Amino acid sequence: MAGRKDSRGRNLHTGESQRKDGSYMYRYTDRRSGKRLTVYAGDSHSTIKLIHALLYPALERAADDDIIRKNPAKNALSGSYGETAGERGALTLGQQEKLSAFMRESGIYNAYGPKKQFIKILGTCKPA
Numbered sequence: 761m762a763g764r765k766d767s768r769g770r771n772l773h774t775g776e777s778q779r780k781d782g783s784y785m786y787r788y789t790d791r792r793s794g795k796r797l798t799v800y801a802g803d804s805h806s807t808i809k810l811i812h813a814l815l816y817p818a819l820e821r822a823a824d825d826d827i828i829r830k831n832p833a834k835n836a837l838s839g840s841y842g843e844t845a846g847e848r849g850a851l852t853l854g855q856q857e858k859l860s861a862f863m864r865e866s867g868i869y870n871a872y873g874p875k876k877q878f879i880k881i882l883g884t885c886k887p888a
Contacts, residue, residue, distance in 0.1 A: 812837050 785800040
């Protein structure tokens with residue numbers, strides 16, 4: 761059976777669709793509320809910063825060589841675009857124990873219990 765494809769010929773997953781502008785979105789039905797929800801992230805702050813970091817030096821060089829009059833990327837990110845990624849703190853020991861207990865008792869997340877213990881053994885989670 762041939763699946764749905766986007767404009768580039770890639771297979772689209774269930775709920776995934778391509779907008780007319782070429783961007784992708786995902787629709788699903790929330791199990792708790794029964795409402796139809798749409799997920800579309802747009803461009804993240806880090807993506808915009810990366811593009812700015814690539815374009816700014818090239819345009820600055822063109823301005824220095826008098827190819828263009830001035831650099832249009834200068835001060836383009838002065839007003840912070842989007843949300844910057846915040847600092848993530850490590851879980852305290854009490855929070856880790858609560859999370860482990862919840863995962864053990866849950867019908868859905870109990871499969872991840874051994875992985876959580878493995879992460880603790882590796883020491884990748886910071887102790888309190």
